[in-house]
Amino acid sequence: MSRPRLTIGTFGEISVQRTPGGKLEARARYRDWDGKTRLVQATGDSLKSADRALRSKLADRTLFQSSTSILAPDNPFGDSVTYWLEHLDLEDRLSRTTRLLYERNMRTLVTPAFGNLTLREIGVARCDHFLKPLAKQSYNRAKQARVVLRLALGLAVRHEVLLRNPMDHVSRLHRPPHVPDALTPTEVNAIRLPIAYWEAGRSPSGPRPDGQLGAIVEVMLGTSARIGEVLAIRRRDIDITGAPPSIRIAGTIVSHRGEPTARQDHPKTAK
Structure with missing residues (x-):
């Protein structure tokens, strides 16, 4: 009788064996989002450390994996920016002025803060911490940064690279009171x-x-x-x-x- 198929996002029995180098290697079969079952391995100096390393590695495997080979959760944020801009060009729905404005805002406002991070490392708290100080400097710049960051991460969600869009849960930006100036x-x-x-x-x-x-x-x-x-x-x-x-x-x-x-x-x- 064949073994029952694993549910997507789960792993089978963990086995441990000693490597030629003397370390212990823990192994388990994991069924990925694409339906394929793959062998996941992790090593440690002891039975417990190898088991912990393997379980941590399994926990990091997201249920949502990229539907294309272009982008993945561990890609740098810069890769997702390039992917997003290419997608805007393919859709060809924006005016040229708006397209260039989006790219400028992404390059000058957002990328300096997120350029050294992977997509997996961008969460609600990090986005919130980025927008609040920016809003104190300029409400308009914070609003523009929020728009492009939300759109780029939203595309990653739609293409099953991220499980959720962290921008959906950041705190609202509040426009400072302003009295319009009128010429006398x-x-x-x-x-x-x-x-x-x-x-x-x-x-x-x-x-x-x-x-x-x-x-x-x-x-x-x-x-x-x-x-x-x-x-x-x-x-x-x-x-x-x-x-x-x-x-x-x-x-x-x-x-x-x-x-x-x-x-x-x-x-x-x-x-």
Whole structure:
């Protein structure tokens, strides 16, 4: 009669034998997540130490192992970052600006703190300890770091490299109280005056005026649009016959490294 099959994540009877070098070697069969049963071994100077070493080794074998040969729980965190960025490129759902922003935040904010760790060593307490001091320095940087770290570890969970995402259990980030600054009429006029002076050709320094700066500032004041959105306005986005006249904000200006500045359709236009 054949031996009963082990349940995934369990091991069979432990046997001990002496090696040619004089140490004791403990062995046991372990059934991994892929369904294959493998022999796991550990040595020690005594029967108890060999048994403890083997049981510790068996306990470290996670039930969830990578469904691919690319990534595993013992891989450095940097490998998972590369894997995550490649996955973003394959999905091709993000705008180029957002993709580059994610990579920059991961490289500059997260990797310096986690670069010397393996995926298995990243837990809730470590993530929490990383975000809290960062949030004291800058809420926005902590928020950006939290987003990319959560996404990268989430991919590892979906691909069965990690059992859970530690970012699901870190404490919430609390935005510090902030009162928006609004320009007073005096401050607005203080901006308009030097622009008018420069556009009139009276200023000896700076580039030659082309008559656009004053119009750009007035549109920003009248619409609260960002500078990139204002520069992306096309003739067909303007309706001066309506009551009141209106401007449709439907794009922005982007500048990627090594590429010419170009207009990009606003990613939220369709929504």
